[in-house]
Amino acid sequence: MVVEERSSSSVANPLFLHFQGLPQQLGKACRAFLPANLAKGKLMDDVSEAAVLRAIDEMHARLGEQLTVDDLARAAMFSKFHFTRMFQRVTGVSPGRFLSALRLQRAKELLASTPMRVADISVSVGYNSVGTFSSRFSRSVGMSPTIYRRCAGYAMEIRDQADGLRPRLADAGLSCDVVLAEQDHDAMIFVGLFAGRIPEGRPARCAVLRASARVRFDNPPPGSWYLHAQSISVGDAPAVSKLGPSGASWGLYADRADRPVAVASAGPILLRPGTTASTKLILRPGRVLDPPVLLALLDVRTYALTGRAQSRNRAGSELASVA
Incomplete structure (x- = not known):
């Protein structure tokens, strides 16, 4: 009886009753808080992207001028400090x-x-020296401005770096599932291993695919790398072009009007001796917020007609269908 009386007394204790319902109260509060918090995070992302888009539109409108970060921060309507951090977070580059x-x-x-x-073009895009422009263009695009024009904006092939330029990782590899978000039977996919967030210059390793597949690069160079993929349709589907508030063209992801591009990136990927890294790339249509693809794209029509898409690339990558 004594035990029962103490139990009854403890149940009647107001403090006990208060804490007894605490888990239910916390659960209810969390259920009410989480959607609001998620909505707030989504709102902040939207605000950040809108600010970055204003800055990118300002870049397009004034490509021939000597723009400063202060100019872009004013266009974005943020302080220079917050704008720089926000731009880096949204786009991945400064x-x-x-x-x-x-x-x-x-x-x-x-x-x-x-x-x-070429001299007039260099001035129109903000370069004071045609020599500096030609040098940077060649390093980023993979060919000189004159050759790029002669090839009508296409690259006949994209070669990776010579094996002697950097040491190779013995018994190491990098495998990647490459997937087109929207299946395109006329698409060809270029996959390359680059040193930075923008695909430019000669890749350390590369491969060309005719469909979604798994690609493997054996014995890649050591270090921190970014894997970039881009697909170009062999068909004649028009590229989607978007105009910013100032009227500047945002059709950035097709070198030519008939060359739509889907893109995907992953990284940084740290490659070490004796290890195999793996990742997945899902290609989607390029966005205004994505850094432009600078590397000259393949002439996919010629590439397709000559049947040069290989199941094994120069670096020894093996391709297999993705399940």
């Missing part, structure tokens, strides 16, 4: 790096579609 890539992307478009002289 504002200056993004602007430099846009200048070269615009130069590619002008070289492929207009008879403008």
